[in-house]
Amino acid sequence: MVDRTRWPGFARSELLQRRLHDLVPGGAHTYARGSDQYPEDMAPVLVRGEGARVWDADGNCFVEYNMGLRSVTLGHAYRPVLDAVRGVLADGLSFTRPTELELLAAEEFLAQVPGADMVKFGKGGSDATSAAVRLSRAVTGRDLVAMCEQPFFSVHDWFVGGLEMNAGIPAAVRELSVRFRYNDLDSLRELFERNEGRIACVIMEAATAAVEPDPGFLEGVRELCDRQGAVLIFDEMITGLRWAAGGAQAVYGIRPDLSCWGKAIGNGFPISALAGRREIMELGGLRTDEPRVFLMSTTHGPESVSLAALRAVLRAYAEGDPIATMEQRGRELADGVNGAAKDLGVHPHVAAIGRPSCLLFTTKDGSGAPSQPFRTLFMQELLRRGVLAQNFVVSAAHTREDVEQTVSAAREAMLIYRKALEAGSVEGFLHGRPVAPALRRYAEPRRLH
Numbered sequence: 001m002v003d004r005t006r007w008p009g010f011a012r013s014e015l016l017q018r019r020l021h022d023l024v025p026g027g028a029h030t031y032a033r034g035s036d037q038y039p040e041d042m043a044p045v046l047v048r049g050e051g052a053r054v055w056d057a058d059g060n061c062f063v064e065y066n067m068g069l070r071s072v073t074l075g076h077a078y079r080p081v082l083d084a085v086r087g088v089l090a091d092g093l094s095f096t097r098p099t100e101l102e103l104l105a106a107e108e109f110l111a112q113v114p115g116a117d118m119v120k121f122g123k124g125g126s127d128a129t130s131a132a133v134r135l136s137r138a139v140t141g142r143d144l145v146a147m148c149e150q151p152f153f154s155v156h157d158w159f160v161g162g163l164e165m166n167a168g169i170p171a172a173v174r175e176l177s178v179r180f181r182y183n184d185l186d187s188l189r190e191l192f193e194r195n196e197g198r199i200a201c202v203i204m205e206a207a208t209a210a211v212e213p214d215p216g217f218l219e220g221v222r223e224l225c226d227r228q229g230a231v232l233i234f235d236e237m238i239t240g241l242r243w244a245a246g247g248a249q250a251v252y253g254i255r256p257d258l259s260c261w262g263k264a265i266g267n268g269f270p271i272s273a274l275a276g277r278r279e280i281m282e283l284g285g286l287r288t289d290e291p292r293v294f295l296m297s298t299t300h301g302p303e304s305v306s307l308a309a310l311r312a313v314l315r316a317y318a319e320g321d322p323i324a325t326m327e328q329r330g331r332e333l334a335d336g337v338n339g340a341a342k343d344l345g346v347h348p349h350v351a352a353i354g355r356p357s358c359l360l361f362t363t364k365d366g367s368g369a370p371s372q373p374f375r376t377l378f379m380q381e382l383l384r385r386g387v388l389a390q391n392f393v394v395s396a397a398h399t400r401e402d403v404e405q406t407v408s409a410a411r412e413a414m415l416i417y418r419k420a421l422e423a424g425s426v427e428g429f430l431h432g433r434p435v436a437p438a439l440r441r442y443a444e445p446r447r448l449h
Contacts, residue, residue: 008384010059012057013045014113020045021448031438032069036446037390038184039380040432049076050129050298051397054388062388063402067395068240070358071204071263073322074313075397081267088304098302105307108314109265109273112245113256116275120284121307122296125237126154128260128274129203131284131296133158135258136201136231138293139280145177146191146230148204165439182211185220192228201231206239206248209358218254227255231280234259237272242263242326242357245317269309322396323357329398330356335393336407337361349421350378352392359392373419373426376434381413382406 017035021027024350028034030321035043044056052075054064067076074081088101104369106119113119122128133145133154143409145158153159160166160173179194180188182204192199201223205211225232234256239248241264249256258276273295275282282288316322334352363375382389387409420429436446 008060008386009058010042010044010056011213013043014041016045016057017043029204030069032390034438036195036328037435037438039376039383039430039435040299040381043429044383051075051077052399052402060386062383062386063398063405065387065389065406066393069263070242070393070399071266072268072328073241073264074267074316076268078267078316078397080316081309081312082268084308085269085305086309087167091304093303093304094300100305101304101307101311102302105310108311110275112314112317113261113275114250116248116259118276118281119273119275120281120296120301121310122272122274122298122301123270123306124155125235125260126156127296127301128262128272129154129233129235130156130158131274132231132233132258132260132276133203133226134202135276135280135283135293135295136233137236138283138291139231140200140229142198142200142230143176144195144420145198146201146202147177147179148182148202149179150182150205150208150235153203155441163439164437164441167441181317182208183214183217185217185259186223188221188224192224192230199228199230201233203233203235206254207243207355209238209354209360211392212355213252218252220255231258236260237262238358240376241313242323243355244323245314265313266294266306266309267313268333269306271306271310291404312420316413325396326357326394327399328356329394329396329400329403330359330392332400333392333394333398333403333406336403337419339409340407340411341414344411344418346414346418346421350410350414350417357394357395361389361392364422372436373430373434374420377420377426377430378413378417379435382409383414385409385412430442 026034045061047052048055052063053061055061089241109119110116131414137143147153147335158174158177161169162179178191180191202221206218210250222232234249236247236259236312240261244250249259258274259281260274262272265273282292334356337352340349341350348362351362352359353362354360363371363378365371365374387406389395416429420426433446
């Protein structure tokens with residue numbers, strides 16, 4: 001049976017989590033942060049963070065990965081960002097007219113985004129992607145959105161309608177979004193052929209943690225959009241400031257018409273950005289004779305704190321090389337985890353894979369199929385050893401000591417994992433029910449009782 005005597009204590013976290021479930025639907029304000037994404041009775045409620053480490057309500061300390069859902073690349077409580085924020089607090093945060101800070105932030109942001117002429121700031125990534133879709137529909141006079149079959153683009157109806165978790169989205173809205181496969185140019189070409197003259201835009205990530213673009217793929221997407229008169233939108237929420245300061249578009253040399261940014265550009269502070277070609281962006285401005293587009297007009301979009309954080313983040317990337325640090329730590333972590341897995345005979349059931357700055361881990365059962373029970377077992381054993389990880393996405397704050405602790409914890413976790421593989425099941429090794437997909441249709445199999 002599972003030995004619970006070695007577990008860190010989670011009593012206070014569990015109490016707080018129960019109270020959260022009473023007050024907040026799902027017990028968290030983001031589905032990916034939900035307790036159903038962690039082993040039962042082992043979902044720490046956090047109270048503070050510093051660098052790459054976090055502390056929970058029970059006093060447990062963890063090396064954390066996927067920090068802020070990939071938004072914290074410089075580390076928790078990164079002093080230059082906090083100093084910049086403190087520097088504007090005394091002057092007020094929100095006004096009835098634009099501030100000079102808005103101009104400076106726009107100039108500095110656009111200086112690093114290749115081919116973008118204008119920018120508008122918001123708070124969440126969905127602000128930017130949904131504004132990009134609306135602009136695309138306005139400039140083309142078309143309705144359909146062609147989206148790549150990638151995990152997530154927006155909390156708004158045009159995207160959520162295509163998820164399994166789509167209750168409340170009218171069928172008419174769901175029919176306005178069509179999908180194509182990444183690295184499959186023919187699947188996009190077929191969409192254009194089936195919906196001739198109806199596709200307003202193509203929205204996609206230029207690359208993901210696990211998949212790089214095949215030679216010619218992105219060039220082919222760009223050419224198809226040009227030929228068909230569709231707007232090309234790159235979602236740079238994850239790739240921006242993690243692939244390069246200028247995003248994936250800078251790495252692969254493909255200029256989108258519009259690009260959407262968030263996460264790392266604020267190092268945890270809430271800010272997003274829509275950047276793009278002037279002739280499209282001006283549809284939301286005062287230099288057009290066309291019907292105007294309602295474009296990211298929010299009360300808190302230009303508040304001073306997040307813009308100050310953005311400028312400090314850009315300065316950190318200009319003066320240092322956080323991406324190189326993330327790449328180096330990611331390589332060290334992947335080498336250590338994969339080396340341990342091979343030594344213990346559990347590779348590739350357990351493996352660190354993907355771009356070093358955005359590592360994932362595999363968790364497969366005895367047949368080699370991806371397994372939620374085995375994933376939960378691995379996470380459980382990492383948590384027991386002071387590592388909080390839904391994946392192995394690093395930050396520039398991760399030290400070699402953090403990596404060494406993680407590799408050591410992973411090695412010990414794999415010893416348990418190997419026993420479960422040999423037994424043909426996690427039964428007797430895993431406490432409680434496995435994690436479940438965050439955006440599933442029903443609360444089961446992790447419904448609260």
